[in-house]
Amino acid sequence: MLRLHDSATGEVAPLALREPGKVSLYVCGPTVYDAPHLGHGRFSLVFDVLRRYLIFSGLEVTYVSNITDIEDKIIERAAERGITESELTAVYEGVWWDAMDALDVLRPDETPHATAYVERMVELVGDLLERGVAYETDDGVYLSVNEVPGYGLLARQSLESLRSGARIEAAEDKRSPLDFVLWKNAKPGEPTWDAPWGAGRPGWHTECVVMSLDLLGDGFEVHGGGLDLMFPHHENERAQAVASGREFARHWMHNGWVTVGGEKMSKSLGNFTSLSDLIDRSDPRAYRLLVLRSHYRSPIEVTPETVAQAEAGLARLDELARRFDLEDPLDQGPVLPGAVDSDAAGSAAVDGLATEAFVNHMDDDLDTAGALAVVFDLVRQANSAADAGDDAVAMQSARTAAVLVGALGVRLAGSDNGEIDDTAADLVRRRDAARAAKEWAEADALRAELEAAGWLVEDSAEGTRIRRR
RNA sequence: GGCGGCGUGGCCGAGUGGUUUAGGCAGGGGCCUGCAAAGCCCCGUACGGCGGUUCGAUUCCGCCCGCCGCCUCCA
Structure with missing residues (x-):
């Protein structure tokens, strides 16, 4: 039985299934405002391997991974380029899937889009307001973390120590500096949706809460993502779910960083950061x-x-x-x-x-x-x-x-030797003839010629074999 | 300040209280080959430092040093 590290406990524990033989995974997908980088590639590969291994183990796997297509950065980027948000996200979602296909990452069973779930998010926020765990301010609706049992579970810190480390200014009308926004009130020029308490758009990854619970149900098995999502992103997802009385993920998995020169990769570093570059170059x-080759929780x-x-x-x-x-x-x-x-x-x-x-x-x-x-x-x-x-x-x-x-999802390129053109085929024939006649100098020259043309040359009992390198 | 991770042979990177050992890459020697390539065989005796526990620690504990990350929207 598979044992997995759980970020919520810091321990490795057997994967607990709701129903024998079935397992559900929710993996936080990309916000499509830019091309994916190596970090996106890593988490995609890590969870693809998990998924494939669960299938290999004989489990029926349901894999859901979202596309976040409404968010601050999307709005900014679209404005910069003078295009609509949906035009922007369509482009980068396309880039995303191209990269995933190139990496042989299986398509998720479902890829919910945030914009398709706003109504459900409104319901969730309404519910949280009704329950008295959320409150309205001039900016929007906030969740009161004091009302959330176990807030800090994923940060593995107490509410108190989180509060003391908070480096944000005790903002506006928030009751506690750690309270986070569930709904942002409409601003001019931004996409908005109607809500009973005022038009606006969703806040802290409410889409992940709604979509994971909708598609996978309460107490789904695994929620995963990059290490940086652990806090506050996933903490806040959990908070919303728990505060609304739902049972959220049973296991939390987080993969380690991609590093460059020992430091967390960032967009300003190196030229290997783009996933497409890596795929093109190698x-x-x-x-x-x-x-x-390395453990999924270690940096690579x-x-x-x-x-x-x-x-x-x-x-x-x-x-x-x-x-x-x-x-x-x-x-x-x-x-x-x-x-x-x-x-x-x-x-x-x-x-x-x-x-x-x-x-x-x-x-x-x-x-x-x-x-x-x-x-x-x-x-x-x-x-x-x-x-x-x-x-x-x-x-x-x-x-x-x-x-x-x-x-593990590794493809083998066994018999694909590349198309052998007439010129190469001719060189091979001449080389075989030279070798048969023991004209070694000629055979070597022909080999050099083939190699110069990008072929890898190997002799065998059946004669010269070549393939693309 | 709080919380967490890491430090293994030339490089990457697993793992373990002690008999033989990861594995890959690179390198050296050999077999094979006309020469190569591929493949196979052999080779390096590594675990940041200082203490402690132990018959015995790279593996457990403590301290130290170094590196890295998280603490409001970054995979």
Whole structure:
């Protein structure tokens, strides 16, 4: 059984299901006012891996991740560009999904948009006002954190210590500096929606509260996001839910930072910050492997060097797929638990011990680095057995490696050698002839020519093989 | 000020109270190869510092040093 770290308790605990066999995840998605950066990529990959692993474990998974399409920054950015908010968000939502597809992140089962849920948010705020836990000011409606049981749970600090650390000016009409806005009263030029207490727009990520509870129901299993969302973003979501008498998420998961030079990545740093840049400059699978190589709660360094290391690891996996002519495990979507005991190719079944080791690592709060080590051990075993002529063992290890790596969402680029054009094909023919005639100088020259054209050249019993590099 | 995280061999990065050990990348030696490439085999004996607990600590405890993060809208 999967055990996960819970940000609310700081402890690793078994995933508690509402209903046997089913699990629901809500992951805070992007605010679409700009292109995604590496941090967005990381959380998407982390929770995609979780989702795939839950499916691999045999659970029926419902995965919801929102698009926040109304927010201060959206309004500002749209105004700067002289376009409407919806024009702006349409553009960046498109960029978002392109990046997700490139990373092989599965589309969520539902992707609710904040603007489609404003009515429900109005109901929630109305309910909170009725219950007397929220109050109106000239600016809007605020939640009174003193009325919320356990406020500070995710910050893991008491209300008192939070209050003492508050660096904001004790604002306007707020009763407590920690009270936060649920509804912002209308300002000229801003999008507004009607509400009984006055037109305006939603405040503190009320959409996540409404959408998660609407789509997944009370007490859904996992709520996740980046570490920076823990407080105050998620704290405030929880506060709204709890204050309205609802049971919110059972587990809170937060992934660590992407760092650059040891510091939290920020938009002003480095040129590797854009997710699209990374995808363009490197094998998109490299980022997944990079994310997988470290624990999801640890910071990761994304540098040209670490990306290159990941690509080198990928090359090793691809080489395995090529050697054993393995199918891409992702071709049929997420890898299902049946993959480990089926015998689809009519070849040896998978390595049970290795699979068990893999599962043990993953069940331990997603020790993907350990799980990956199991996979690489299998790669070596497969090659080693094949070198020794033990094809049955080799095939079993290779198949197991493919299934397990597929369970993590890593695609194998086995047989895709790139299109071999006529010029290259001709060079290959001439090289084979030269080699047959033992004209080594000529063969070497032809190899150099192929390499200069971007081909990776390998000799084999069947003759010269080339593929794109 | 409050709260939290981290410091592992050239690099990245797991893990553990003690028998052999992560794993990847890079590097050295070897096998294979016409030469390569790929693959395989062998090699580095690492855990910030100082104490403590212990038969024994990188792993537990304390202190120190260094780095990083959160404390109102940042994944």
